[in-house]
Every structure is written in C-alpha cells, then in structure tokens.
Amino acid sequence: MIHYLRNASVRIKLIGINAILLLLLFCMGGGFTYLFVSHIFLERVESRIRLASGMVAGNMEFAGEMAVRSYLKAQAETTLGVVQALYSESLRKGHGMEEARRRAAEFLAAQTVGKSGYIFCLDDQGKPVFRPRSWQSGAEDGQEAILRRMLETGNGYIEYEWKNAGEAAPRLKVAYVALFRPWGWYVGVSGYRDEFSSLVTMADLKGVLSSVALSPGGLTFLIGSDGSLLLGNASNSTAQSELRSVYQLFVSDMMRRKSGRIEYQWKDPGRSGFRERLIVFQELPKFNWIVGTSGYVDAIYAPVYRVKYWIAGVFAMFFVLVAGVGHLAGMSIVRPLGEMTECFRRGAKGDYSVRSRRGGLDELGAMGRYFNELMERLQRQTDFLERTVEERTRELAHLNNEYLREIDQKNLAEEKLRLQVAFLNTLLSAIPSPVFYQGADGRFLGCNRSYAHDVLGTEPEAVQGKTLRDFGGTYSHELSSTIMKSHARLLRSGGRMTVEQVLPCADGHFHDFVIDKTVFHDSEGKPAGIIGVLVDITERRKVERDRELLERAVERASSAIFITEEDFGLIRYVNCAFEEDTGLNREETAGRPFRDFAAALYREQDILESILASVRSRNVWAGRLTAMRRDGSVYEAELTVSAVRDESGKARWLVGVQNDISERGVMEAKLLQAQKLESIGLLAAGIAHEINTPTQFVSDNLRFIQDSTDTLLELVNACDVIAGQAPGTDADTEEFFSAWGKRAEEEGLDFLRDELPNAIAQSLEGIERISSIVSAMKEFSHPGRKEKQPANLNDALRNTLTVTRNEWKYVASVVLNLDESLPEVHCLLTEMNQVFMNIIINAAHAIVEKLKTEHINRDSSTGVLSVSGEMGQIHISSGVQDGRVCIRIADNGVGIAAEHLRMIFDPFFTTKEVGKGTGQGLAIARDVVVNKHGGTLEVESEVGKGATFIISLPLDQE
Numbered sequence: 022m023i024h025y026l027r028n029a030s031v032r033i034k035l036i037g038i039n040a041i042l043l044l045l046l047f048c049m050g051g052g053f054t055y056l057f058v059s060h061i062f063l064e065r066v067e068s069r070i071r072l073a074s075g076m077v078a079g080n081m082e083f084a085g086e087m088a089v090r091s092y093l094k095a096q097a098e099t100t101l102g103v104v105q106a107l108y109s110e111s112l113r114k115g116h117g118m119e120e121a122r123r124r125a126a127e128f129l130a131a132q133t134v135g136k137s138g139y140i141f142c143l144d145d146q147g148k149p150v151f152r153p154r155s156w157q158s159g160a161e162d163g164q165e166a167i168l169r170r171m172l173e174t175g176n177g178y179i180e181y182e183w184k185n186a187g188e189a190a191p192r193l194k195v196a197y198v199a200l201f202r203p204w205g206w207y208v209g210v211s212g213y214r215d216e217f218s219s220l221v222t223m224a225d226l227k228g229v230l231s232s233v234a235l236s237p238g239g240l241t242f243l244i245g246s247d248g249s250l251l252l253g254n255a256s257n258s259t260a261q262s263e264l265r266s267v268y269q270l271f272v273s274d275m276m277r278r279k280s281g282r283i284e285y286q287w288k289d290p291g292r293s294g295f296r297e298r299l300i301v302f303q304e305l306p307k308f309n310w311i312v313g314t315s316g317y318v319d320a321i322y323a324p325v326y327r328v329k330y331w332i333a334g335v336f337a338m339f340f341v342l343v344a345g346v347g348h349l350a351g352m353s354i355v356r357p358l359g360e361m362t363e364c365f366r367r368g369a370k371g372d373y374s375v376r377s378r379r380g381g382l383d384e385l386g387a388m389g390r391y392f393n394e395l396m397e398r399l400q401r402q403t404d405f406l407e408r409t410v411e412e413r414t415r416e417l418a419h420l421n422n423e424y425l426r427e428i429d430q431k432n433l434a435e436e437k438l439r440l441q442v443a444f445l446n447t448l449l450s451a452i453p454s455p456v457f458y459q460g461a462d463g464r465f466l467g468c469n470r471s472y473a474h475d476v477l478g479t480e481p482e483a484v485q486g487k488t489l490r491d492f493g494g495t496y497s498h499e500l501s502s503t504i505m506k507s508h509a510r511l512l513r514s515g516g517r518m519t520v521e522q523v524l525p526c527a528d529g530h531f532h533d534f535v536i537d538k539t540v541f542h543d544s545e546g547k548p549a550g551i552i553g554v555l556v557d558i559t560e561r562r563k564v565e566r567d568r569e570l571l572e573r574a575v576e577r578a579s580s581a582i583f584i585t586e587e588d589f590g591l592i593r594y595v596n597c598a599f600e601e602d603t604g605l606n607r608e609e610t611a612g613r614p615f616r617d618f619a620a621a622l623y624r625e626q627d628i629l630e631s632i633l634a635s636v637r638s639r640n641v642w643a644g645r646l647t648a649m650r651r652d653g654s655v656y657e658a659e660l661t662v663s664a665v666r667d668e669s670g671k672a673r674w675l676v677g678v679q680n681d682i683s684e685r686g687v688m689e690a691k692l693l694q695a696q697k698l699e700s701i702g703l704l705a706a707g708i709a710h711e712i713n714t715p716t717q718f719v720s721d722n723l724r725f726i727q728d729s730t731d732t733l734l735e736l737v738n739a740c741d742v743i744a745g746q747a748p749g750t751d752a753d754t755e756e757f758f759s760a761w762g763k764r765a766e767e768e769g770l771d772f773l774r775d776e777l778p779n780a781i782a783q784s785l786e787g788i789e790r791i792s793s794i795v796s797a798m799k800e801f802s803h804p805g806r807k808e809k810q811p812a813n814l815n816d817a818l819r820n821t822l823t824v825t826r827n828e829w830k831y832v833a834s835v836v837l838n839l840d841e842s843l844p845e846v847h848c849l850l851t852e853m854n855q856v857f858m859n860i861i862i863n864a865a866h867a868i869v870e871k872l873k874t875e876h877i878n879r880d881s882s883t884g885v886l887s888v889s890g891e892m893g894q895i896h897i898s899s900g901v902q903d904g905r906v907c908i909r910i911a912d913n914g915v916g917i918a919a920e921h922l923r924m925i926f927d928p929f930f931t932t933k934e935v936g937k938g939t940g941q942g943l944a945i946a947r948d949v950v951v952n953k954h955g956g957t958l959e960v961e962s963e964v965g966k967g968a969t970f971i972i973s974l975p976l977d978q979e
Contacts, residue, residue, distance in 0.1 A: 053366075054336075057366065057369070061369075082305060089195055090195075090197065093178065093195060093196065093197035093210045093212075094178070096140075096210040097197045097199045097208060097210045098199065100129065100132065100140055100199075100210065101201055101208055103125070104125045104128075104129070104201050104204075104208060105201070107121050107124055107128075108125075108201075108204070118204075122150075125142075126142065126150055126151045129141075129150075129208065130151045135212045135213075136212075136213075136216050137212065137213060137216065138210065138213070138216065139211060139212075140153065140208065140210055141153050141209050142207065142209070143168060143172065143206065143207040144204075144207075145172075145207075147168045147171075147172050149168075150206060167183075171196065171198045171207060172207060174198050175198065175207070176198060176199055176200050177198060178197050179195070179196050179197075180193060180194070180195050181196070182194070192214075193213070193214040194211060194212065194214060195211070195213075195214050196210065196211035196212075197209060197210050237316075239314060239317070240253065240263065240267065240315045241253070241312075241313070241314045241315075242264060242268070242312070242313050242314075243311070243312050244268075244272060244275065244310065244312075244313070245309075245310060246309035246310060248272055248273075248276050250264075250272075251310070263287065267285075270285070271300065275302050275311055275313065276311065278302075279303075279304040279311065280302060280303045282299060282300065282301050283299075283300040283302070284297060284298070284318070285298055286298070296317050296318075297317070297318040297319070298315055298316065298317055299316060299317075299318050299321060300313055300315040301313065301315070360378065361377060361379065361389065361392065364376070364392055364396075365392075368395075368399070373396050373399045373400040374396070374400070375396060376392075376396065377389030377390075377392045377393055450469050450470050452469055453471060454471060454554055454555060454556050454557070455469065455471045455472030455475060455476050455534075455555040456468060456469045456471070456472055456552070456553070456554050456555070457469075457484075457552075458541070458551065458552045458553070459551050459553075460550040461512055461548060461549060461550055463488050463489070463505050463508065464486055464487060464488055465484045465485055465486065465487055465488070466485065466550060467484070468481055468484050472484075472555065474527065475526055475527055475528070476495060476526050476527065477495055477527065478494065478527030479492075488501070488505075489501035489504055489505060494525065495524055496524075500522075507520075508538070508551055511538060511540060512540060512548045512550075512551065515540050515548065516540065517537065517538060517539040517540070518537075518538045519535065519536070519537050520535075520538075521533065521535050521536070521558075522534050522536060532559045533558045533561075533562045534555045534556060534557055534558065535555070535556045535558050536553055536554070536555050536556075537553070537556070538551050538554075539552050539553075575596055576596050576597055577596075577597065578596060578598060579598055579680075580598055580678050580679065580680050581595075581596065581598040581599035581601075581602045581677075581678070581679040581680070581681075582595070582598065582599060582676070582677065582678055582679075583595045583596075583599050583610075583615070583677045583679075584675070584676050584677075585614075585615040585674065585675050585677075586673070586675075587664075587671075587673055587674065587675065588633060589614065589615040589616050589629050589632075589633070589675060591612055591614055592612065593611075594607075595607045595610055595611075602648075602650070602658075602679065602681055603618075603650060604651025605618065621649065621651070622648060622649060623649065624647040624648070624649060624655065625646050625647065628646060632660075632662050635662075635955075636663070636672070636675065637672075640663065640672075641661065641663040642660075642662045642663075642955075643661040643951075643952065643955060644660060644952075644953075644955050645657060645658065645659050645660070645682070645952070645953060646658055646660060648660075648681075657681075657682050657683050658681055658682060659679070659680045659682045659952070660677060660679045660680075661677070661678045662675055662676070662677045663675070663676055726777065729777050736765060809847040809848055809849055809954075810847065810848075810850065811845040811847055812845060812846060812848050812850040813843070814843060814846055814853065814899060814906065814908065815839045815840075815841065815843055815899055817854050817857060818837075818857055818897055819837075820854065821854055821857040822835060822837075822897075824858065825858055825861050825862055825865070828861075828865045829864070829868075829895060832865060832869050832872060832892060832893055833864075833865060833868045833892055833894055833895050833912070834892055834893075834894050834895070835895045835896075835897065836895070836896045837897050838896070838897070838898040838899075839898065840898075840899050840900045840901070843899050843900065843901065844901070844906070846906050846974055846976060848954055848974065849953060849954070852949045852953065853949065853954075855945065855946070855949065856946040856949050856950060856972065857908075857910070859942035859943065859945065860910045860943075860946065861895065861897075861910065862942075863942065863943070864910060864911075864914060864968075865912075867912055867914025867915050867916070867968065868892075868893030868894075868895070868912055868913065870914060871893065871913075871914045872892075893912065893913055893914060894912070894913055895910070895911070895912050896909075896911045896912075897909070897910050897911075901976075902973075905956075905973045905974060905975055905976060906973070906975075906976060907972070908971075908972040908973075909969055909970070909971050909972075910969070910970045910972075911968070911969040911970075912967045912968060912969075913966065913967040914967050914968065915964070915965065915967075916962045916963050916964040916966055916968055917960065917962040917968050918964055919964075922960065922962065925943050925960065926946075926947040927944065946958060950972055950974070954974050955975055956973050956974040956975060957972075957973045958971070958972055958973075959973075
C-alpha cells in the first residue's frame with residue numbers, strides 16, 4: 022500500500038489526500054458544526070423555556086398588579102366620594118368648612134384597608150391632615166421622602182419600600198393617591214403589597230396558563246405559598262392524572278428550591294415505553310407562588326435532532342462532490358477555506374468584528390473581501406437594529422399599555438352596551454302594547470313580541486328587513502301605500518303623529534288601534550326612522566258603543582229614570598220620560614238635591630225615609646204611590662229604587678225607575694174583578710148548594726110553624742067558643758077544662774109546645790148561615806177601595822174559607838191555627854181575599870189530584886163531590902215573624918215538580934188540564950203580594966207530600 026501510494030500519480034495522491042482531508046474535515050467540521058448549531062438551538066430552547074416561564078410569571082404579576090391597582094383606585098375614589106359628599110353637604114346647609122374638614126378627617130382616620138392598610142390624607146404642603154392609627158414612629162425620614170413622591174404623583178399609583186421600627190427588612194408597599202382640589206387634600210389608600218394577593222382570582226390566570234407550555238401536551242401549573250395546587254391547564258383525564266402525579270412527586274422539591282429544572286421519565290397510557298419530560302419552575306416573589314411548565318424533552322429538542330440529520334446529509338453530499346473535483350482544487354484552497362471557515366464561525370457566533378486576512382485576486386481573495394464587507398454591513402445593521410429594536414420596544418410597551426387600556430374601556434363599553442341592549446329588548450318584550458321601529462327606507466328594524474304575534478301573526482325575527490307590503494294580511498296595498506306616504510311626510514317634518522286605524526290582526530278579527538308615531542335620529546341628528554306604539558282600543562270602543570247604546574236606551578225608555586247621590590242627594594241624571602211625567606226639565610233639576618222636589622212629586626209624606634230604610638236593609642225598594650205633576654195633576658205610579666255601590670261596597674248612588682200605571686191600575690182592577698167574578702161563577706153551584714141546604718130546612722120549619730099556627734089558632738077559637746058557653750057553676754067549669762084538655766090533646770098541644778121553639782131556633786140558625794154566606798160573598802166580591810186600609814187578615818181568611826167551602830169540604834178538612842193577637846195590616850183587602858182564594862182552591866185541587874185513585878163523584882146538578890177513603894188536609898196559620906205578618910197555607914196534595922217551581926208564578930202557566938185552569942191565579946197573587954204590598958210570596962213543595970205557600974207582608978205599609 023505504501024509503495025503504491027509512493028508511485029501513484031500526483032492526481033491520485035491529491036485525490037487521496039483530498040479524500041482523506043475531506044473525510045477528516047467532514048468528521049471534524051460536521052461534529053463541530055453540529056455542536057455549534059445544536060448549541061445555538063439549545064440556547065434558543067433554553068431562552069424559550071425562560072421566556073415561557075417568565076411570561077407566565079410576568080402575566081401573573083401583571084394580573085395581580087392590575088387587580089391591586091384597581092382595588093386601591095376604587096377604595097380611593099370611594100373615599101374621595103365621601104369627602105365630596107361632606108363638602109357638598111356643608112355647602113348646601115351652610116355649615117363651616119372647618120366642621121366639614123373635621124368630620125372628613127375623623128371618617129378617613131377610622132377607615133382600614135385590608136389587614137394593616139390605612140387611609141392617609143396630606144395637605145398641599147405635604148403635611149398629614151391627621152396621623153393614621155396604623156402609622157408607626159421611627160421612620161420619619163423615609164416618610165418625608167415618600168410623602169414628597171405622593172405630592173409629586175398627585176393622582177396615581179406608587180410603590181415603595183417601607184420598614185417599620187423593629188422590623189428586620191423593609192417590605193413592599195403600594196398606594197393610590199387622589200387629589201381633592203377644593204381643600205387641596207391628597208387622599209391616599211396604602212397597604213402592604215403581599216396582603217393583596219387574594220385579589221388575584223384564578224379565573225384571571227387560567228387563560229394565561231392555558232396559552233403557555235414547553236411543548237404540545239405540556240402542562241402549566243401554579244402552586245400556592247402553602248404548597249397547594251392552585252391552578253393547572255390539564256384539559257383531559259390523562260393530563261389531570263399526570264398533573265396530580267407530578268404535583269405529589271415534586272411539590273416538596275419545588276417548594277424548597279423555589280426555581281430550577283426537574284427531569285423525569287413518564288409513560289403515557291397506551292404507549293409501550295417511557296419518555297423523558299422536563300419541568301421548569303420559577304418563584305413569583307410578590308405572591309410567594311411557584312409557576313411551573315413542562316414538556317417532553319424530545320419535543321423540546323426536536324429542532325436540534327433535525328439539524329443533526331440535516332448537517333450529516335449536507336456533509337455527505339459535499340464529500341461526494343468535493344471528492345469528484347478535489348483534484349482540481351488542490352491544496353492551495355484548503356488553508357484559505359479553513360481561515361474563512363473560522364471567520365464564518367466567529368461571525369455566526371455574533372462576532373461581527375472578525376476580518377478575513379486573505380488577499381489576492383482569486384476567488385478566495387474576493388471571498389475574503391466580500392466577507393469583510395458583509396461583516397461591516399452586518400455590524401452596521403446590527404447596531405442599527407439594536408437601536409431600532411430598543412426604540413420599538415419602548416414604543417410597543419407604550420402602545421401595549423394604551424392598547425390594554427383601550428381594550429378595557431372597550432370591554433366595559435361593550436358590556437354596558439350589551440346590558441343596555443338586553444334591558445331594552447326585555448323592556449320592549451314586556452310592553453303589552455305592540456311596538457315597532459322602521460328605518461328611513463321603510464323597512465322594519467325590529468318590533469316587540471306583541472306586535473309580531475298579535476298584529477302580524479309571525480315571530481319578531483321574521484319582521485326585520487321587511488316592509489309593510491310584505492304583510493298583506495294586515496296591511497293592504499292601499500293602506501300600506503298611505504302609511505308609507507305619511508311616514509315620509511313625518512320624516513321630513515319631524516316630531517310625532519297620532520292616528521287611529523282599524524287593522525285585521527292575527528286572531529282573525531279587526532281591532533281599533535291608536536298609533537303614536539315618533540321620529541328618532543342618528544348620531545348626527547338626522548332622521549333615522551320612526552318608532553310606533555299601538556294601543557288596542559277595541560274593547561274601549563266596544564264599551565263606548567255599548568255605553569252610547571245604553572245611554573240612548575235609557576234616554577228613550579218609556580219609564581221615568583232618575584239617578585241621585587246617596588240618601589237622595591244631588592240629582593245626577595234624569596231622562597226624557599222623567600221630564601214628560603213630572604213636568605220638570607233636567608236643567609232645573611241637575612245638581613240640586615232630590616229632596617227639594619219630593620214634596621212636589623209625591624203626595625205621601627216622609628216617603629223618602631221609608632224608601633231609604635228599605636234600600637239600606639234590602640238594597641232595593643219597590644212599591645206604588647201617588648205621584649203629582651208640575652201642573653198639579655195626580656196619577657198612580659209604580660216606583661223602584663235600588664242602590665248602586667262602589668268598589669268598597671258603599672252605596673254611592675240611588676237609581677229610581679218610575680212608571681205611570683194609572684191606566685194599568687184600571688185594567689188590573691178590571692182584571693182582578695173579572696177574576697173574582699170568574700171565581701164566583703165557578704163557585705156559584707157550590708154556593709147555591711150551601712145556601713140551598715139551610716133554605717130547605719128553614720122552609721120546612723116555616724111550614725111546620727105555619728101548620729102549628731093554624732092548629733094554635735083553632736085551639737084559640739075553640740077556647741073562645743067554650744069560654745062563651747061556660748056556665749057559672751063549678752061543674753060547668755070542670756067540664757070546660759075537661760073539654761079543653763081533650764081538644765088540646767087531640768091537636769097535639771104538648772108536641773107543639775116542644776117542637777115549635779126548636780123549629781124557630783133552627784130557622785134562625787139557617788137564616789144566620791145564609792146571612793153569613795151572603796155577607797162573605799158580598800165582602801169577597803166587593804170592588805173595594807184603591808187606598809190601603811187596616812184589615813184583619815184572620816177574618817179575611819175565614820170569609821175566604823166560607824166562600825170556597827164547597828170546593829174543599831168534600832175532599833179535605835181545614836185546620837186553622839190563627840194568631841188572634843195578629844195586628845191589623847194596611848192592605849188592599851179585596852185583592853188579598855183573591856190571593857187567599859186562589860191558593861186555597863189550588864190546594865183543594867191538588868188534594869183532588871192525589872185522591873183520584875180513590876172513588877170520587879161530583880153531582881152534575883149540584884157540583885157536590887163525594888169521596889171514599891181518607892180525606893186530605895189544608896192547614897192555615899197566621900202570626901208575626903221578624904216584624905212581618907206571615908201566613909202559611911199548606912196542603913198534603915200531589916205537590917209541585919221541581920222543574921215547575923220556577924215557573925208557577927209566570928202568567929198563563931198551569932199544570933191543570935185544558936179548560937180547567939187559566940194560569941192567571943198565582944201570577945195575580947204574586948203581583949198583589951210583591952208589587953202592591955212590598956211583600957214576598959214563596960213556595961215549598963215536595964212531590965207526593967204537598968205544597969206550602971208562605972205569604973209575608975210588612976206591617977209598616979201605611
């Protein structure tokens with residue numbers, strides 16, 4: 022091999038030497054280059070690690086700094102507000118300023134901040150207005166320097182070192198100073214910096230931690246001064262498990278060392294092997310916290326590994342190329358290249374002062390010159406860049422502060438705007454009236470839920486951007502064109518406009534709306550659109566129409582109607598019928614007490630007091646009275662007065678309805694008389710039978726008396742004859758008496774002596790019975806008076822029973838339970854007789870209906886009924902109850918069905934067979950009792966057991 026090399030050509034030797042040199046250069050240069058480049062990358066990685074941990078620490082300190090500053094500023098402004106309030110109160114009330122300053126100083130001196138902080142106050146000379154209790158003596162020089170700084174600051178935040186007497190080392194303090202100009206006071210809030218660490222919330226730091234990690238999948242965490250894990254950026258269960266493990270393994274080491282690096286092996290779930298991980302941690306002195314970040318080593322140093330392979334490939338290619346052309350380069354280029362490499366190496370390290378000493382006119386010399394020029398330019402550019410970077414860094418720091426402040430202001434403004442928008446949307450949705458707002462182009466900008474749902478029948482979101490023509494169901498083409506033209510005029514003129522429109526709404530009905538439209542303007546004061554508020558007045562219009570209809574009906578009513586205040590106070594209203602009936606016009610009655618016209622309107626004295634008493638007790642009064650017109654004419658009137666109460670239940674107004682019943686009274690009297698005559702006609706057969714019976718035995722007795730009289734007359738004649746022939750002797754006398762006795766015995770003188778008085782007595786009894794029937798008929802059928810007179814209702818009941826006896830005596834027995842002390846009642850007696858008769862006859866008919874299952878016969882000629890089996894019973898009682906006369910007429914007939922109870926008092930209603938009832942009896946009875954006497958007529962009934970009619974009449978009807 023040596024012999025071969027010795028005899029080889031120079032080219033071969035050069036190639037061999039070059040190859041060997043290139044191989045050596047590759048090994049050495051590649052190694053050194055790798056070390057050099059890897060060192061640079063490692064420095065960058067370390068710089069990145071330091072930057073990451075420093076950024077976390079800096080961000081956390083910045084967050085804490087901002088929290089402390091905001092807290093102190095808020096405390097200072099709040100305190101300044103109290104001083105301002107005391108100052109304003111002193112100006113408003115005219116107190117002396119010295120009193121206000123004293124009160125302000127006492128308030129400030131009593132305040133504390135945090136654990137040991139306090140509020141201080143300086144005058145414009147830097148002298149304390151008061152000495153806070155928290156100030157300690159022993160540091161007056163330091164205090165004076167700090168006070169000067171506070172005066173120079175004026176308004177703002179300062180930090181300073183403070184050492185109290187007896188403390189080993191000074192501690193960092195922070196303060197915020199605010200100037201109160203009226204008094205020249207500098208009010209400040211001060212406290213130790215480390216006492217405000219609790220102001221930093223974990224939520225403020227979570228975003229910082231989540232954005233910092235050494236590598237993908239890396240962890241960032243924060244440990245408190247007591248060793249607790251405050252925060253971590255673990256986003257899944259695997260990362261959380263690793264974070265807990267790292268915390269448990271290395272927390273004590275990190276708490277002891279405060280700052281440094283920790284490497285450990287970690288195996289991820291699902292992987293076969295372990296990977297090396299790196300933790301870099303650093304202390305935050307201001308908070309006594311430790312912030313740490315971790316990542317995989319291979320991921321952190323991945324760029325270095327890639328550089329290694331890249332360098333190896335490059336040098337391998339370079340070796341192949343240079344080996345091919347090495348014979349052309351020769352040894353003359355090796356040394357200059359080495360020098361240039363050294364220069365490049367130094368230049369790559371940042372030594373821009375290095376210069377190539379290579380001269381000549383060849384390429385290496387030119388390369389040396391170019392290298393020198395490059396280094397000079399790099400030196401100048403480096404100096405320029407350093408200056409520029411320094412200037413830009415200061416500018417960026419300033420811009421960053423301004424940007425952060427603008428961001429804070431923008432966030433506050435956006436939050437305030439968002440809250441205002443949310444409040445306005447909520448308020449708009451809560452308004453029950455439909456509301457819309459349109460732009461100047463006529464398109465909807467929005468509306469509330471009521472307008473969208475109730476008017477348009479859609480959702481509020483579907484309204485935006487559309488015009489009125491898009492809602493043809495509500496706005497026809499003609500209506501929308503008219504509205505859009507009016508909107509254009511309103512936009513040109515400005516101001517507001519109120520219109521009334523009828524619109525078809527989503528419920529399918531037309532609604533009346535009052536629409537109030539107002540122009541709103543943009544930030545430049547130009548008309549931007551129209552806001553419209555719709556008020557649905559459909560119900561109000563309906564009420565107004567109904568009220569107008571009611572007013573017209575009341576005004577045109579045939580009944581006289583008047584309305585007064587309570588207790589017949591001022592007259593509030595009278596209708597046309599009132600004017601016609603009374604002759605009084607509404608102009609002279611309006612606003613005057615009704616009592617002023619009572620004497621001219623009604624003949625009855627003190628009628629108003631009786632009406633008021635009834636209204637107070639029963640809320641209504643109804644009755645008949647004699648009314649007078651203005652011309653003095655008199656007519657019979659039916660008056661009803663009822664009370665109208667307010668929300669509290671108090672009677673505030675009285676409403677009177679009065680009808681002229683003069684003609685109706687005549688007709689009612691005729692009808693009642695006709696009813697009586699009809700009843701008498703129906704009872705005529707029975708009454709005739711009742712009269713016929715006593716007439717027959719009176720007639721028989723009279724014939725007996727007639728015969729007896731003839732016999733007595735014959736005896737008298739015989740006595741005269743015997744007396745004319747009587748001798749004067751005793752024997753003749755004895756013969757006379759013997760003849761007289763014989764003749765008296767023949768004529769039945771003893772019989773006549775016994776029976777004749779009985780015959781006369783029976784005749785008188787029959788005559789009395791006939792007289793009572795006739796008297797009862799006369800009393801019953803007499804038309805009576807129009808005015809109420811005192812009457813004994815017990816006698817009226819007995820007379821009615823006498824008249825109706827033939828209707829009930831064959832089917833029922835009558836049980837009377839009358840109160841003989843019953844007071845007389847002011848009433849229309851003949852009409853009350855009619856009431857009693859109608860009810861008693863109905864009771865007899867009801868019993869007949871029940872007894873139809875028995876054998877009942879009626880004589881066709883006499884109308885007499887005969888019945889086999891048990892008879893029915895009619896029970897009549899009278900008495901006084903609650904100041905009213907109460908009469909009860911009960912029977913045990915068939916009773917009244919429940920469905921008929923509410924109709925039995927209706928005119929023409931009857932349950933009897935056709936031709937046997939007119940349906941007028943109970944209707945007339947109720948009219949007499951209720952309307953003419955102010956009483957009540959009630960009925961209680963159970964089918965199969967009978968019915969009870971209860972008549973109640975007031976005692977004070979006069």
